[in-house]
Amino acid sequence: MHFDSKSQKSQERASFLVIGGFLGAGKTTALLRLAQRYHELGKRVGLITNDQAAHLVDTGTLRVRGFRVEEVAGACFCCKFDELAQCAERLREEERPHVLLGEPVGSCTDLAATVVAPMRTMYGDRYDVAPYSVLVDPARARQIVLEKGFGGFSSKVAYIFLKQLEEADVLCLNKVDTLTPQLRADLMGALAAEFPKAKVVGTSGLTGEGFEEWRKLLDVGGPAGRNIADVDYDVYAEGEAELGWLNAAWEVRSERSFDADALVHDVVARTSSRIRALGHEVAHLKAMLESPSGTAVANFVGAGSTPHLSQPTRAAVSGGLLTLNARVHMDPTMLRSLADAEVAPVLTAHRAVGHATDALYFRPGRPVPTHRFTKE
């Protein structure tokens, strides 16, 4: 297709896909797989990430794969709706994407009312807003949906997790590669029974299982953001504020070379092990080392999992920028001190030194959405 004028350019419609779900559910991994699939199908793709603060591992993870990524930082999409709309518009003008994919903050809920429905209603002239997908980590679903527990968090954090499921148009039981057939059937059955308004699909961002079925559901369209949940903003705000947030960065260098993959893995393993030893639940801990030889990323998502190198570089490097993003059920000041104390010996073990460049640590503030659309 040719675009001869700016007006034709701005008439092009794009699909707008919001992929939600709790911290660590696999949103960024899924976004990347979907983006790659759309690219294979000849579609241009734009991505929008979101966090309560700057220095995002997710943005680095996606940019390094060659996609254009815009970032809404400083608050969630719902509280920065106008910025989300501007990012989308910038991508639309500059990249003319067929598909826009947005990843909201994993501790947010009420997104059907505050993001999906406003986008559909206010920008329906330029976007086909797809059904709202929520990814579910099976280990957390087992704890909170099947066993009716709180997943190592408090009842208020579990409340957010359940509200996220309630407002989904499509529920993806993700990471099905980790499940026995019996547990998979039990979880699929429980999700379908407890959230009957949603279509339930089994997916794996690692193997790609279920992604075509899911993508077709998104491409066909249908109701988007119409499952508005009744959300108690006091409980929601208190639940979010129980999570300590840390985005920290270090300039790392070494007289000799070190293994980038082993370094990020060890940062995550050592830090998460210390947090768990103190009795706190990790929602997501991610470490990224950006160097001229590539970007290495490691993650730990709690719920009985083990540290995982999600993006290897297989490179020996002499330095780079190390970024740590931690979302943990603990005091953020303690989290910051703990991270400083645990990262230093890992660097020493790899014969590297680190200079802390930045550290943002806080509890997320009360969500105050720009819009809340509850009716057609």
Ligand SMILES: Nc1nc2c(ncn2[C@@H]2O[C@H](COP(=O)(O)OP(=O)(O)OP(=O)(O)O)[C@@H](O)[C@H]2O)c(=O)[nH]1
């Ligand atoms: N086994 C398995 N692991 C997965 C799958 N999808 C993602 N992961 C892993 O889960 C961890 C978290 O994945 P992310 O994609 O970063 O999760 P997220 O939902 O974007 O996390 P936040 O941005 O912190 O909310 C990483 O270690 C991924 O490699 C999957 O389908 N199967």
Ligand SMILES: [Mg+2]
């Ligand atoms: Mg992510």
